[in-house]
Amino acid sequence: MTTLITGGAGFIGSRLAARLIDAGEKIVILDNFNDFYDPAIKEANVAALGKDVPLVRGDIRDTELVTSIFKDHHITRVAHLAGLANVRKSIEFGDQYADVNTTGSVNLMNIARKFPVSVFVQISTSSVYGQTTRIPFSEDDNPDRPLSPYPASKRAAELFAYTYYELHKLNVTVLRLFNVYGPNGRPDMMPLKTIDAILQGKTITVYDDGKLERDWTYVDDTVSGIAAALERPLGYSIINLGYGSPISLNEFIRIYEELIGKKAIVEYAPAPASEPRITYCNNSRARELLGFNPQVTINEGLAQTWAWYQEHKLPMLSGK
Numbered sequence: 001m002t003t004l005i006t007g008g009a010g011f012i013g014s015r016l017a018a019r020l021i022d023a024g025e026k027i028v029i030l031d032n033f034n035d036f037y038d039p040a041i042k043e044a045n046v047a048a049l050g051k052d053v054p055l056v057r058g059d060i061r062d063t064e065l066v067t068s069i070f071k072d073h074h075i076t077r078v079a080h081l082a083g084l085a086n087v088r089k090s091i092e093f094g095d096q097y098a099d100v101n102t103t104g105s106v107n108l109m110n111i112a113r114k115f116p117v118s119v120f121v122q123i124s125t126s127s128v129y130g131q132t133t134r135i136p137f138s139e140d141d142n143p144d145r146p147l148s149p150y151p152a153s154k155r156a157a158e159l160f161a162y163t164y165y166e167l168h169k170l171n172v173t174v175l176r177l178f179n180v181y182g183p184n185g186r187p188d189m190m191p192l193k194t195i196d197a198i199l200q201g202k203t204i205t206v207y208d209d210g211k212l213e214r215d216w217t218y219v220d221d222t223v224s225g226i227a228a229a230l231e232r233p234l235g236y237s238i239i240n241l242g243y244g245s246p247i248s249l250n251e252f253i254r255i256y257e258e259l260i261g262k263k264a265i266v267e268y269a270p271a272p273a274s275e276p277r278i279t280y281c282n283n284s285r286a287r288e289l290l291g292f293n294p295q296v297t298i299n300e301g302l303a304q305t306w307a308w309y310q311e312h313k314l315p316m317l318s319g320k
């Protein structure tokens with residue numbers, strides 16, 4: 001049994017790779033090390049996994065390459081995390097998001113269906129719920145009013161996944177992730193940007209008086225959910241994967257101020273139309289079907305993130 005992890009050099013993918021390696025499982029990573037953020041971070045993520053980890057540098061849209069990976073490595077499970085994230089960036093580059101997140105996913109499914117793949121885990125996003133007024137978000141809510149190209153491209157991939165299940169009996173579990181954070185996090189996301197800004201005395205722009213709420217989920221909890229999904233083919237299933245307890249951005253910044261021992265400089269601005277007022281996960285389906293049981297509270301998770309930052313990023317910033 002060999003698991004293909006696409007996007008395995010990225011934030012969540014590399015953490016999943018480490019988890020599966022620790023469990024003694026065989027993996028192959030496919031990643032194109034794009035410059036969406038500094039590729040050196042991805043190189044470091046992969047290097048930390050050890051030099052024997054099978055790694056293919058390439059693109060999920062490269063049909064020939066992907067087919068050869070399935071053949072050569074006898075792939076039996078797929079954790080598909082490669083993609084372009086970030087709601088705000090997607091507003092300018094909708095065509096690229098469609099190409100990578102939708103067409104790239106379809107390319108993978110179309111190849112996977114020709115091999116004895118037991119389960120294909122398609123990573124999606126809570127952003128598909130858009131500006132819903134129903135909280136917490138449940139999988140039966142309408143996901144068809146995406147507020148930006150990012151969730152639109154992910155939702156389109158979810159629909160293709162259904163078709164591949166119906167036509168070819170490819171078992172696809174769609175996991176809708178909620179605001180993942182933790183050590184090694186993406187530098188374009190709020191958890192690391194906030195630390196940078198507080199330390200450097202830079203202004204943090206906060207939308208809607210800091211009242212927007214986000215359901216932050218610690219990366220190791222997210223990885224537990226993905227690992228469980230890889231163990232259990234469920235036909236075609238859509239499952240929310242989030243902690244289930246949102247906090248306001250003001251509260252999020254306050255926790256960091258306390259940890260770092262320094263006040264943030266905050267500037268309030270109206271939220272752009274692409275920003276939902278809240279993300280809030282009803283995770284009862286994940287609990288039932290995947291045994292999901294998130295462990296890390298936001299206070300613990302931000303403390304872990306700050307501890308990691310102090311150990312790994314501060315020495316680099318101070319040139320040590």
Ligand SMILES: NC(=O)c1ccc[n+]([C@@H]2O[C@H](COP(=O)([O-])OP(=O)(O)OC[C@H]3O[C@@H](n4cnc5c(N)ncnc54)[C@H](O)[C@@H]3O)[C@@H](O)[C@H]2O)c1
Nearest residue numbers: 007010011012031032033034059060081082083177179180
């Ligand atoms: N981080 C979050 O809060 C969050 C929330 C919801 C969904 N997601 C989804 O989870 C997945 C992983 O997110 P992340 O935060 O680890 O992001 P990330 O950017 O760190 O990881 C994505 C990886 O995919 C690779 N990649 C991108 N395009 C590729 C292509 N065409 N071919 C091969 N590799 C390619 C990138 O180089 C990167 O290493 C993404 O699909 C993202 O949309 C993340």
